[in-house]
Amino acid sequence: MNLPKHVTIKEVGPRDGLQNEKEEIKTEDKIEWINQLSRTGLSYIEITSFVHPKWIPQLKDAIDVAKSIKREKGLTYAALVPNMKGLEGALEADVDEVSIFMSASESHNKKNINKSIDETYPILKEVVDEAKGSNKTVRGYLSTVFGCPYDGAVDEQQVIDICKRLFDMGIDELSLGDTIGVANPIQVRNFLSLIENEFPKDQIALHFHDTRGMALANTLVSLEKGYYMFDGSVGGLGGCPYAKGASGNVATDDLVYMLHDMGIETGIKLDHLLKAGDFIQQKINNPLPSKQMNIFQKTS
């Protein structure tokens, strides 16, 4: 196996994780937690989302969190923004990077953004232009790339067309999401074979969910295809919004354990990561679902 020697992990727990937790977390605890994550060796943390509190009340303190965390040198702090209003907040808080998002399937896009895919482009374009004009890098998230909870299978050519539209807008990186955790390793390998000559590998991240236990197998085939950027959520925080109680984001710690065990560097200290996982686990008052947190709990 000819695998990358170094992998970059993008921690999305404080945004993608917390937005799916029902327990209300105090702003000061979020700040302390992100500060802990900043000292694990992570090079990227998505710290919050500047979305209207009506939609995601869990992250209504976005501006306070973004302004109050202690920023470590060399670490990129990003925030999700759905529109110009959200971008204002992100710029006011001076995050390093903003993330925009849409879905690869019509029904999921409509449920999530209340717009058709075609109606979504101009909204995102405005945000990207303004963000780039303010010297921010922009990350795109494309959801339901490997399957949709409403539409089922998603046409691969449609996905590629949307990716192109997003890159044409000027985004710097695109994170391809298996939003409901249905991708299997053959599907992932086939899809990556389709796109590897379309988009540079240093602009594509894989965002796997572990809902059906295949996230690490999917990571493995992605590594074999030469991809080296992966999203994760500490401890698997957040769960699956489509099957409450089931797993969502692949756990950063499970990802890090496997990569290190295979001799691939991440720059992350697993023990520090697990301690940060334990901190937020106590705040949400629920055991986190990851394997590593599970072992940490039983043996520490």
Added chain:
Amino acid sequence: MNLPKHVTIKEVGPRDGLQNEKEEIKTEDKIEWINQLSRTGLSYIEITSFVHPKWIPQLKDAIDVAKSIKREKGLTYAALVPNMKGLEGALEADVDEVSIFMSASESHNKKNINKSIDETYPILKEVVDEAKGSNKTVRGYLSTVFGCPYDGAVDEQQVIDICKRLFDMGIDELSLGDTIGVANPIQVRNFLSLIENEFPKDQIALHFHDTRGMALANTLVSLEKGYYMFDGSVGGLGGCPYAKGASGNVATDDLVYMLHDMGIETGIKLDHLLKAGDFIQQKINNPLPSKQMNIFQKTS
């Protein structure tokens, strides 16, 4: 990827799963459960262990279970036997196949069997001879192939030597166990590359534990190497004896889901399997850890 079109799954839940559950299960419930499993399309079930009740009280009703289940045609019913005494019971119950076991690491073998590896061979040899003389097929289990909870790393050449000794005894099949779930995909691929010219693939099964979430990734690399026999425990029943509460055997249902989704046949009906998982889940009075059981719970 050039993968096998058909995979044979060997269900070890009634033995390997139940022996690690603390809840006492009524004999009649075990029988009903195995009868349910027999109707899922499984071709192999390890139904119990004829080990002294002092060591595994959970399976003290081995003879009753083995004699009372309804045996389906074409399905192999196996039982674990540690020694001649155990074999007597298995022969009396007329199981189709007996399984013997030892470890690839000295410390684990000593803790488990109370003998050194060298002292173990003659005991197993006697069992194999007698079983073969009684026209039974014999399966070997080799534990701690990819790592030992006491000795750490296990020398690959030592593992291969033990495999050879076991095949020389006349066993029909050998199941290679990642007893503590530490194997990573590179390690598995390297090890399989070492043994593929030593032993025929139709005599080697892989027995992965999902303690660190890598079981399906390890299954994938095994499939890529052309191996097509895997052990599993419905719902992940049993957990990890070395980190209570953590996962043990890979869940048969998670395995089946991934294989079917990749277009690989198993002959197993996943919905029937999940119903059988739900039955035993209620008896052990604890949610089973598998992803599929989790989704089944949340959506049914």
